Amino acid sequence: MPWRIRVAFFCCLLLAVLGCGEDRQTNGDPSAVDDDSVASDEGWHWQLHSDGSLDISRDDRLLFTITGVERRLFNPNVGMLFGFYFINPGMVRTETLYLTKAADRVILNAGNQEVGEITFDETAAGNLRVLVSLRKDQAGRAIRLRFALSAEDRFWGFGEQYNFVDFRGQKMPVWVQEQGVGRRPLPLLPTQGDLHDTYFPMPYFLDPAAGKGFLLENTTYSLFDLGSFSSREWSVEAWDGATASFLVLPGPKPAAIVTQLTAEIGRPDRIPPDWAFAGVWLAAQGGTEMVAARLETALEAGIPVSAVWVQDWVGLRNFGLQNFGVKYHWTLDEQLYPNLREWIASLDERGIRFLGYFNPFIVPRYDQYAAAEKRGYLIRRPDGRVYQFPIITFVGSLLDVTNPQAGAWFQDFARRAIDLGMRGWMADFGEWLPYDAVLDNGAAPTTHNLYPTLWHRLNREALEEAYPDGDYVLLTRSGFSGEQRVAQIVWAGDQEASWDPYDGLPTVVTAGLTIGLAGIPFFTHDIAGFSGGPSTQELYLRWTELGAFTPVMRTHEGLQKLENHNFDSDPKTLAHFTRFAKIHAALFPYFAQLANEARAMGLPLIRHTELVDPDWAESLQAHGQWMIGDDLLLAPVVTEGGEQVKVYLPEGEWEHLFTGERYSGRTIFTVPAPIGTPAAFFRRGRLAAEVELIRSLN
Known part of the structure; x- marks a missing residue:
């Protein structure tokens, strides 16, 4: 660096440290501007x-x-x-x-x-x-x-x-x-x-x-x-x-910025089917008899179940300490789920869809590995060897999603799942591509962040081919810029089944707000968490309330499925879950309206209050609540033993959904929120049919 430039640089640095410059760092001298x-x-x-x-x-x-x-x-x-x-x-x-x-x-x-x-x-x-x-x-x-x-x-x-x-x-x-x-x-x-x-x-x-x-x-x-x-x-x-x-x-308005963003990186080209919003996705596993029994419990209670999600259709894996997961391969476990095609057909006749599970890992213990290795469908090390790495309690590799032949090979397995009658699945993971891996399209550093979208596109293409009318769902968790064109429904990932402020229930609110700012319109989460646990009754009740005011309401049994609290663990929980599942279903017309808005404008269904009322300075602080569209607000209780919550109510005239109490907007207040009466508010004059139906459930 020439000495004159070096002196000038350090002088500028000194001025910056001393705070003597203007915002443009020109020392406030108009003559410094040409x-x-x-x-x-x-x-x-x-x-x-x-x-x-x-x-x-x-x-x-x-x-x-x-x-x-x-x-x-x-x-x-x-x-x-x-x-x-x-x-x-x-x-x-x-x-x-x-x-x-x-x-x-x-x-x-x-x-x-x-x-x-x-x-x-x-x-x-x-x-x-x-x-x-x-x-x-x-x-x-x-x-x-x-x-x-x-x-x-x-x-x-x-x-x-x-x-x-x-x-x-x-x-x-x-x-x-x-x-x-x-x-x-x-x-x-x-x-x-x-x-x-x-x-x-x-x-x-x-x-x-x-x-x-x-x-x-x-x-x-x-x-x-x-x-x-x-x-x-x-x-x-x-x-x-x-x-x-x-x-x-x-911009200049925050909502305009989200619209400008999605105009560049993509908006949903297809809205999820009505049943994705109109009922509960009930998670169950353990084999046909166990899943069927849990489903019948829900239906007999009056829970509007639109889909049953069975992640262990590929096989159940117990990896110790009462933690249960799935086998990492892509074919049906016929011992656990015999005659699955016929059972799925019987569910279809009752208006209930069957959803499954896939991930991109390929592990040596299953037949797919040998075929993938022989055909060159796995990621590789710089020296050409297959890239293996630890996956929980075993080792494995990843599908090379940049290889067209590898992608077509995976899609053959996806078609077999569709042939069983599946209407979609969770396309899990996508985050594990090593930095130094070599793929068909080159080195991993330029592909790593895109791997999730490439993986999801393979899944989406198979479903779109089978259901050109769009009567399917794809559930994903990973992504990057451009995922907005491919993703259908994004879930918040693996929260702890706890009240933990860093990784439990409170983080779901932040996840919903930020994924909305990123232009992802359709969001969901696991009721009541996945990792850790066991969950408690109170946690399950509060998570259920949040789930009811989420575009897609879905459950998960969690890793500790035998110890975790569930929707049918006791009569109080079953009654509570049934009521809020019906509240969720009652909101379907509103969700459908917002879904069309998302496709046209790129705006999310879950919105930060700042997107709704950017001219109110206090909206900047409203990080503990979310808006569903512009006309419905939920301020959830996410702390153990909590009985009240702070609300930032944007401009307009509002009414408490459950108590009927009326409020004027642009006010901040604390409201009681006992279990069963969450702090939910609707804009007066809107959502008339939905509100009438919800209040009839009380």
Whole structure:
């Protein structure tokens, strides 16, 4: 670095630390700003200043200021254990690039050498694409972009998250992985996960206060530093490529930002069938007799069951300590489920669909492994060997979803399940692709985050082929940008069957809010959790209340199925579950209306209050409740022994769904919420038929 530039750089750094600069870091001197700017006919405008900062504006509203571009060189160490990743860049050499203007682009310079450029292009949806590209012979391991940070800036989103809505002041890695079992801020075990691990990350945020959004289009590993190092600057680092491309979403309303986002990365091309919303998906396992008995208990109680979900149709696996899972293969266990085709046909006659289970693991203990290995359908190590790794209590590998022949081979198994009469299934996992794996389409770093979507597409294609009318469901948990085009219904993953604030019931609310901000419209979760346990009666009752006000209401017996509380564990629970299942079914017309809105506008069914009333400042704090559309609000009790809850009621006139008490909007209050009377409110004058039916159930 030339000495004059080095001195100037450290002077600027000193000014930033001392807080002497303005937001654009030009020291507040108008003479420091030149007229080196370009404007588009559509209102976009960018301006390069003499201090090297680059403003990006729309209609005279400053959206982002790039304060630096860096080329970073390192050789990372990346390990994986049980779907959790340990990422260490090692020694890093950073080189700051300097910006100069040329016509309608910005030149990136290293010393006196031109090494790349920044270009600007308006997308068909009206957003701005900013492409930072280095010449291939000048590329490092990563590109880091630095941006000005103001005191008001907020960073909401980053895909499905469990402990935060706003990530201001934090570092956020964007890498598909397991979300943790008993996650903690400082995990003691590698499989616990920390508060940023998630199955469904996205390099995206919206700033509700400033009315803008940001989407990094790179699909490789990225790291956002959102003010953890400096109160005046945030940054994003994109690995494994010579370019960093991002979209500026101009808003200004938060709902508009979600619409702008989904215009770019996709919206549902097909709405789930009516029965997905109109009844309960009842989870049961243990063989035909056991599942049938549990189903009859539900039906005799009056529970509106629309589907029975049987994950162990492939076989039951007991892996100790009363934990039960499924066998990891793709064929029917005929001993556990004899004459399954005939039984499914009898369920169809009663209007009940049968749902199954698949995952992309292939393990040596089952016949599929030998065939996959022989045909080259498994992921491989750099030396060409099949890539095996530990999977819970055994070892296995992954289907190479980038290999067309491997995908077609899996779809043959999917067709066999469909031939049995299945109307869909859970397409589980998708997070375990090792960083150093080799696939048919190349190296894993560029495919890892896309693996879930490629896996889900294989499943979706098989179902679409069999049911061109759309009378099927696909349930998934993992994803990344672009999943919005493929995913149908996303569930929150494996919560602890507990009240734990980091990994239990409270995290479902945050997951629903953040996955909605990411443009995923159809959301669900396990009643009452999956890992840990055993669950209790109170937990089950509260989780049921939350489930009733979720687009898809579904149960799970959990890992400790013999010890966990269930819908039929006692008369009180059975009556409670039956009532709230009927409440859920009564909301079907409203869910259907919102589903059509999601397809047209990309808006989620579960919404943060800020999406509904962005002009009310208090909406920014309403992270403990969710809106169903614009006209229904639920503030659930998610703490053990809780009997009341705080409510942020947006603009309008509202009425308590169960007590009939009336409230004016834009108020904050605490309301009693005993079990059986959750804090649910509807906008007066709306949902008349649904409310009448629900109140008749009381």
